[in-house]
Structures are given as C-alpha cells and as structure tokens.
Amino acid sequence: MNSINTHYNAMSAIAALRVTDAQIAATSKQLETGFRVADSFDDASVFAVAQGIRTNFRANAAVQSSLQQGIGLVDVTVAAINGVLQLADNLRSSLIKASDGSASDTQRGIYRSDSQLLAEQMTSMVSQASFHGRNQLLASSAPAAFVADFSGSMITVPAFDMTAEHDALSGAIDSITDAITATDAYNLIDPLTTAATAAIADFAVVRRQMSLQVQFVDSLVDAMKLGVGALVDSDISANDALLASLAVQKQLSVVSLSLASNRQATLLQLYRGQAG
Secondary structure: OOOOOOOHHHHHHHHHHHHHHHHHHHHHHHHHHOEOOOOOOOOHHHHHHHHHHHHHHHHHHHHHHHHHHHHHHHHHHHHHHHHHHHHHHHHHHHHHHHOOOOOOHHHHHHHHHHHHHHHHHHHHHHHHOOEOOEOOOOOOOOOEEEEOOOOOOEEEEOOOOOHHHHHHHHHHHHOOOOHHHHHHHHOOHHHHHHHHHHHHHHHHHHHHHHHHHHHHHHHHHHHHHHHHHHHHEOOHHHHHHHHHHHHHHHHHHHHHHHHHHHHHHHHHHHHHHHHO
16 A cells, blocks of 8 residues: 555564664663673563572672681680691600609709790690681680581581690699699690590581581582573573674665655655656
C-alpha cells in the first residue's frame, strides 16, 4: 500500500534500526563491563542472586582474616615455647655442672649465674610472644576465639601458663649453694618441659584445625566465584562476533530507510507529472 500520510516502509525500517541499536548498546555494554548481567536492569533476578553470593564473598574474606590471625597467634606462641625448651636444654647442662660434687664454690657460682640468665631469658621470651596485642603464655592470658565461618562458629586458641613451673625452677636456681641444691633445681626442669611439650601438642591441634578451615574457605570462595561467573559473566568472543554482525544489520537498516524515503519521493514525482 502506498500512502503519503503514513510512511509504512520507513516506519518498518526505523523499527528495525531501533531494535538493532538496542542490541548494539546491550552487546557493547557486555564487552565494556565483561558482564552479561552488570546491574539489575539487565536481569533483576539473576543480579539479586549474584549480589547475595558476593555478600558471602565479603563474609568469607572476614573469616579468612580472622583465621589467619589465629594461625599467626599460634605460630608466635609455639615459637616462644620452643625457645623455652631450647633454653631448658642449655639449663640442664649448666645445672648438671653445678651439681658436680667436685666443683668449687666459685665454679658453682658461675654455673648458678649462667642458669639465672637462662631462666631470665625464658621470662623474656614469654613476654615477647605477642601477636596483635595478644599473648597466650602469661598468667593473665585467656583463651582467644576466632571466627571459623560466617555462621558464627569459633575456633579457640588456648592459653598456657607456665608461671608456676618457671617460678619454682627460678627460685631453686637462686637457692643453689651446693651440689644438693643444684640437683634439686635440675629436677625441676622436667615438670617445665613436660608441660611445655604438652602445650605445643595442644596448639598444634588448633593450628591444624585452622589451616584446614582456611583451605576449605578458600575452596568455597573459588566455587562461589565460578558460580557467579556462570551467572553473570559475558562471553567476550561471542559478543565481539555479534557486535560485528549487528553493525552490518544496522547498515542494512539504514539502507532500507534510505530506499523507503526515495520511494516516497518517487510517488511525489509521479503526482507532479500527472498534475502537469
């Protein structure tokens, strides 16, 4: 049907051009952002699901931070206890020498002084075993709880107080005057090392638990990222090819619009010829 009031062919060409422009805009957005669903305007339901999962990302990041702090605290604590055990080994040597009945008072005094320095070094190591302001080896220390998952589960790092064993050993060392008192001091090393060794085992269990939880959370986050990617990521190669195809379609729509306009002009020329 030919009409000078309603330009049917031009309207059809404009509608096709409008659709093509919209498709080009959507495809270009996917190429620019890398997302098939970049916001709620693209797909409200999918975007809402993706945002919910991304919230879990942030929660899991906080969990990972908490667990890493717990692991750091355990590592520092165990390092200090191992240092105490090494000093205890050196202390054994000094006290054995002090308990030798053939040692002179002067020699025994030297061994006592050496033992006192080692005992003081133990105290120094314990006081320095702090991580993020926490020290699990002081008499005032309390168990420290760290978040294990975003549901609120906790993993607790225990406190270990070796004050009683250390004070008993230090007091005995200070009291050394002869071979007998030196032997008494020597016999107090075992209670300290036994307690310290048991504490290391306890801390090792907690550290392994935290390490396994960190690995699980890492795997969980990776799986979530893959899931979100499947929901919202754009296929860059496919969109690049589609954009090239849409560019051709747009050119064809422009040509169609031009032909439709020329057809209307042809009708006008026919009208003028008949009027002449």
